[in-house]
Amino acid sequence: MKSKTWNESKFFGISNSGYMENQKDFLAMLPRVGGESYWISDATMVHLPLKLLK
Amino acid sequence: MDIGCNDGSFTAKIAEITKAKKTYGIEVDINQANATIQQGVRVKICDLNKPFPFENNFFDIITANQVVEHLYDHDNFFGEMRRILKKGGFFKISTLNLCAWHNIAFTILGMQPPGMHLCKVQMGNFLYGTETHGHIKLFSPKALRDIAKYYGFTIGRMRGSGYYPLIGPLAFFFSKLDKTHSVYIMISGYK
Numbered sequence: 001m002k003s004k005t006w007n008e009s010k011f012f013g014i015s016n017s018g019y020m021e022n023q024k025d026f027l028a029m030l031p032r033v034g035g036e037s038y039w040i041s042d043a044t045m046v047h048l049p050l051k052l053l054k
Numbered sequence: 055m056d057i058g059c060n061d062g063s064f065t066a067k068i069a070e071i072t073k074a075k076k077t078y079g080i081e082v083d084i085n086q087a088n089a090t091i092q093q094g095v096r097v098k099i100c101d102l103n104k105p106f107p108f109e110n111n112f113f114d115i116i117t118a119n120q121v122v123e124h125l126y127d128h129d130n131f132f133g134e135m136r137r138i139l140k141k142g143g144f145f146k147i148s149t150l151n152l153c154a155w156h157n158i159a160f161t162i163l164g165m166q167p168p169g170m171h172l173c174k175v176q177m178g179n180f181l182y183g184t185e186t187h188g189h190i191k192l193f194s195p196k197a198l199r200d201i202a203k204y205y206g207f208t209i210g211r212m213r214g215s216g217y218y219p220l221i222g223p224l225a226f227f228f229s230k231l232d233k234t235h236s237v238y239i240m241i242s243g244y245k
Contacts, residue, residue: 018216018229022148022238023064025213026119029242030071031144 055079055113055138057131058102058121062090068117069095078113080106103127106134113138116145122198123149123169123189132205139245145207148240152192155235156218167192195239202241210243 056065059079069077079097081087090097157167166178171186214236217229229236
């Protein structure tokens with residue numbers, strides 16, 4: 001039995017599956033304490049205020 | 055709160071970016087939980103298929119990065135996430151995409167999608183015998199959004215990343231253009 005680990009991020013030998021990009025996006029899209037974040041509704045594409053962490 | 059915090063290194067980055075005064079994690083693996091403590095994170099050991107050991111309306115932000123695909127009880131997961139998140143609190147979930155082109159291609163060819171694991175090694179495709187990561191369930195983008203809505207969350211942004219078989223800038227471009235078929239999907243929103 002093969003012992004190597006198949007990794008989703010290196011599928012077909014392609015290392016750029018988006019895993020690192022996913023990690024970066026995940027961090028980039030986090031809200032900041034004391035600030036006001038904004039989100040875009042996929043349905044309406046309208047910017048709406050999202051008040052957080054008052 | 056970082057659900058499924060692993061060794062806490064990514065949790066520490068989240069805490070730094072959000073400037074969180076207190077950071078918590080839940081982890082099922084005791085060794086990873088011990089590593090998380092070294093990152094200054096308050097961690098509780100818990101099976102994420104069971105009730106979370108926190109009181110109602112406790113957290114401002116909840117994150118779960120590459121976690122939900124490892125669980126079997128998503129009614130528990132989303133219900134508990136809603137219970138412990140404050141009203142108006144923010145959540146973010148990221149997972150693999152069932153509708154990614156490589157999963158579709160394998161299915162069309164009559165093979166097991168490689169992101170959906172049946173046991174500790176790959177079965178039912180040409181990757182037979184290679185180790186897996188214990189992915190129990192995969193979500194389509196719509197299903198991920200629907201289940202979050204069903205449990206009372208308002209959904210904000212959805213993003214995709216990775217786009218087989220493309221690489222580099224092309225993969226980046228198409229994953230944003232056609233997130234329905236990207237390798238990874240993430241949603242965020244609030245309670």
